[in-house]
Amino acid sequence: MQTFLYARVSTSDQTISHQRDHAEAAGFTLDEVIQDDGVSGISTRFQDRKGGAKLLDKVRRGDVLVVRWVDRLGRNYEDVTETIRTLMSKGVVIKTIINGMTFDGATTDPIQKAVRDALIAFMAATAQAQAEAIKEAQKAGIKKAKETEGEAKYLGRKPSFDRAQLLQVSERLALGVSPSAIAADAGVSRAVVYRIKEDPAKMLAALETWEGRQSS
Structure with missing residues (x-):
């Protein structure tokens, strides 16, 4: 084995x-x-x-x-x-x-099989739903970043997280993991986790804006 x-x-x-x-x-x-x-x-x-x-x-x-x-x-x-x-x-x-x-x-028990198959279906559906939600958040973030850049607004402080951490925090929030555990695992502060939880599109917009400024 x-x-x-x-x-x-x-x-x-x-x-x-x-x-x-x-x-x-x-x-x-x-x-x-x-x-x-x-x-x-x-x-x-x-x-x-x-x-x-x-x-x-x-x-x-x-x-x-x-x-x-x-x-x-x-x-x-x-x-x-x-x-x-x-x-x-x-x-x-x-x-x-x-x-x-x-x-x-x-397992051969019909009840255990039913529970197992229901869990598989739920988790698979959640994985696809997360992907679709992240994609929509990215679209909203890019649009917001462009609007912010076009209006020449003050960028604020540079985000204290990167794209991988944003994705990781978003995924684990969707799974119901506690903010403290997410912060420790992703290497960010709890404040960052709460800001991402409150408005993931806004956090992505901030990240996109800074990335765009750095590459320009």
Whole structure:
């Protein structure tokens, strides 16, 4: 039996090493890390990714697959649910670092299966909803940044967070994680977490404005 970590990042602001550190801090002993770097979880199916295809080929019955959360498998409802079912049919146990969820295809009790499948569906749907919400927030932030720049308004202080931290905080807020835990994990202050929670589009706008000023 082997324990695999599947790690995926879609932008240069995110890192594979952070996901590995998170897994090891949660107590997992990893035999191998399989990754997809710079790959969208929305437009590219799991089986069509280099790392995803490699993982599906390597795992065997009794193996454990660790992921930070189901959004690392993908952000498309159909793709995520299909991937999890495929892995479970192979006898692979899937464990998430966030919330400590376990999905095991070995259960035969109908009630346990129903609860398991409902959780999978809910988490997959949440992953897609988060992706859509983040996309809309980005659009709103870019628009706001352009308006602010066009009106030549005072920029205020430089944001004390980067794009990766903004994404991480937004995702964990959606999962109901406490602001204190999010701040410690993301390396930002609780005040930043609360400001992102209150108005994520505004925080993204501030970040976009500063990035635009630096590149101009």
